[in-house]
Amino acid sequence: MEPPKDEVLTAFAEAGGAGIIIARGAPGARFMMKLTPMRLYVLADGEPRSKSLIDVLAEAVATGKLKSSSTLVDLTRFTGSVDWEAVKTMRDMSPRGIEDASSVAYVVRNKLFVKLTKILGVMFPKIRHEAFTSRAEAVAWLDSFDKA
DSSP: OOOOOOHHHHHHHHTTSSOEEEEEEETTEEEEEEEOSSEEEEEEEESOOHHHHHHHHHHHHHHTOOOSOEEEEEOTTBOSOOOHHHHHHHHHHSOTTTTTTOEEEEEOSSHHHHHHHHHHHHHSTTSEEEEESOHHHHHHHHHHHHTO
16 A cells, blocks of 8 residues: 655645755654755744754755755744744854845745744844745745846
8 A cells, every 4th residue: 555645745845846855854743945956945834843943954054055045934834833942043053144145935824924024034134034925926026036
């Protein structure tokens, strides 16, 4: 018998073309990151542990391919809580210069998450942050900087 298909991972793998996928945690409790030449994709699925986020970032940094770029963060499936210490750790782990000319678009379910992105803007002041309820709008916003 064939194992059940992981539809979230399949959709994530297809986003943005070829790239390196890093995932930590199990379906419904994981963070995934995809590094492509044009964009970084991040997905929070369910209620993942903070350690999963730190592990994903550590592996991405180790590839040497994490650079200033546009980033699409999908929080529409996120049901957990924000660990601010983990966010601070992420900031400290990020390669020097990663904030320069970077833009992050967050795809969110509701206005509560918009407030979260405002806080992240304070923690990462050199990065442009914007929240959207539509993936298409988020991608268009990132594309406007990539083509500039």
